[in-house]
Amino acid sequence: xxxxxxxxxxxxxxxxxxxxxxxxxxxxxxxxxxxxxxxxxxxxxxxxxxxxxxxxxxxxxxxxxxxxxxxxxxxxxxxxxxxxxxxxxxxxxxxxxxxxxxxxxxxxxxxxxxxxxxxxxxxxxxxxxxxxxxxxxxxxxxxxxxxxxxxxxxxxxxxxxxxxxxxxxxxxxxxxxxxxxxxxxxxxxxxxxxxxxxxxxxxxxxxxxxxxxxxxxxx
Amino acid sequence: xxxxxxxxxxxxxxxxxxxxxxxxxxxxxxxxxxxxxxxxxxxxxxxxxxxxxxxxxxxxxxxxxxxxxxxxxxxxxxxxxxxxxxxxxxxxxxxxxxxxxxxxxxxxxxxxxxxxxxxxxxxxxxxxxxxxxxxxxxxxxxxxxxxxxxxxxxxxxxxxxxxxxxxxxxxxxxxxxxxxxxxxxxxxxxxxxxxxxxxxxxxxxxxxxxxxxxxxxx
Numbered sequence: 001x002x003x004x005x006x007x008x009x010x011x012x013x014x015x016x017x018x019x020x021x022x023x024x025x026x027x028x029x030x031x032x033x034x035x036x037x038x039x040x041x042x043x044x045x046x047x048x049x050x051x052x053x054x055x056x057x058x059x060x061x062x063x064x065x066x067x068x069x070x071x072x073x074x075x076x077x078x079x080x081x082x083x084x085x086x087x088x089x090x091x092x093x094x095x096x097x098x099x100x101x102x103x104x105x106x107x108x109x110x111x112x113x114x115x116x117x118x119x120x121x122x123x124x125x126x127x128x129x130x131x132x133x134x135x136x137x138x139x140x141x142x143x144x145x146x147x148x149x150x151x152x153x154x155x156x157x158x159x160x161x162x163x164x165x166x167x168x169x170x171x172x173x174x175x176x177x178x179x180x181x182x183x184x185x186x187x188x189x190x191x192x193x194x195x196x197x198x199x200x201x202x203x204x205x206x207x208x209x210x211x212x213x214x215x216x217x218x219x
Numbered sequence: 220x221x222x223x224x225x226x227x228x229x230x231x232x233x234x235x236x237x238x239x240x241x242x243x244x245x246x247x248x249x250x251x252x253x254x255x256x257x258x259x260x261x262x263x264x265x266x267x268x269x270x271x272x273x274x275x276x277x278x279x280x281x282x283x284x285x286x287x288x289x290x291x292x293x294x295x296x297x298x299x300x301x302x303x304x305x306x307x308x309x310x311x312x313x314x315x316x317x318x319x320x321x322x323x324x325x326x327x328x329x330x331x332x333x334x335x336x337x338x339x340x341x342x343x344x345x346x347x348x349x350x351x352x353x354x355x356x357x358x359x360x361x362x363x364x365x366x367x368x369x370x371x372x373x374x375x376x377x378x379x380x381x382x383x384x385x386x387x388x389x390x391x392x393x394x395x396x397x398x399x400x401x402x403x404x405x406x407x408x409x410x411x412x413x414x415x416x417x418x419x420x421x422x423x424x425x426x427x428x429x430x431x432x433x434x435x436x437x
Contacts, residue, residue, distance in 0.1 A: 103309025103351035
């Protein structure tokens with residue numbers, strides 16, 4: 001897409017339907033699209049969601065709010081532990097958990113956005129997290145085949161965006177946002193600040209606008 | 220675990236790091252290591268959430284909410300630092316561009332297998348970057364107490380906890396000693412000050428070869 005519409009958070013989350021897989025950026029709450037998450041919590045009835053996010057928020061914060069509403073069917077994450085309520089929900093059988101090593105998680109999302117059908121990595125090979133996956137010796141080292149992780153909708157946060165949808169991230173709030181922006185059918189970016197087209201040096205654009213479908217300003 | 224014990228381990232582990240090395244420090248004891256690095260150590264710290272060139276923790280009133288380490292604690296960035304996304308960060312790790320990972324463990328086996336992410340029956344459901352780091356870093360240093368809080372040995376013949384990786388550990392630093400893995404075998408290479416071989420043997424169930432080659436003194 002060449003131009004990203006600036007819409008409200010409420011309009012944005014209308015793109016999320018029940019049963020969808022939704023990617024959500026952030027490392028903990030840092031770099032998480034909190035305005036979009038709040039809109040999903042307050043203005044959407046979509047349920048039975050698969051959430052792809054490094055963490056399922058914190059208790060009652062970020063995605064932790066959505067968890068309390070019982071709208072998450074499955075979580076794909078590297079670290080559920082930062083929200084003890086998510087761990088409890090998994091243990092109670094209320095949500096399904098898929099635990100993925102953090103680098104494999106990031107790379108699987110990158111692969112989905114880059115048209116890569118899967119990749120072999122030594123990370124996780126020979127451990128519980130490789131169970132049910134193809135393992136193969138490559139160069140004498142055991143590797144595990146990892147599938148790409150894609151989503152119907154990605155919710156990302158960038159400190160600055162221009163109206164085309166070019167994104168710039170600040171410090172460690174970048175984390176999973178740039179790869180998630182590439183790996184979903186619809187990418188919605190929440191921007192801390194919308195700057196005019198041409199305000200970015202082209203070299204400083206981290207996510208080129210073709211990945212971004214809709215822009216929302218942070219509340 | 221007492222703070223003194225942690226500091227003793229961190230202080231010894233700091234001496235394993237060489238000038239100019241790119242180092243990733245895990246949560247807990249490894250995070251104490253910067254306090255024991257000299258100002259001219261030139262060790263460069265990487266944090267997997269996307270920063271090379273981690274600086275000291277800021278005063279509370281100067282903390283930047285967008286600038287944290289993998290323990291989600293406020294940090295600073297040094298001159299020459301760079302930020303990158305998580306996929307790039309873990310490409311650095313898997314690609315062998317990180318010289319050293321220092322991290323804690325529940326158990327390490329005689330072959331260098333490491334278990335440090337899951338405790339059956341406990342509410343732990345997270346692996347984070349542990350598997351990526353122990354597989355990808357060129358050298359893996361484990362910092363841990365010699366025994367668990369229940370007094371059980373942690374350097375063991377076989378890990379009983381779920382594995383993080385097989386044969387990944389290069390060095391183990393405890394409050395008692397330093398072990399090194401060479402060719403898949405475990406060597407006791409150093410006794411820390413005031414520790415005897417019997418002290419180590421009493422809390423180590425893994426078979427090891429005694430190969431004391433390093434002085435107690437600095």
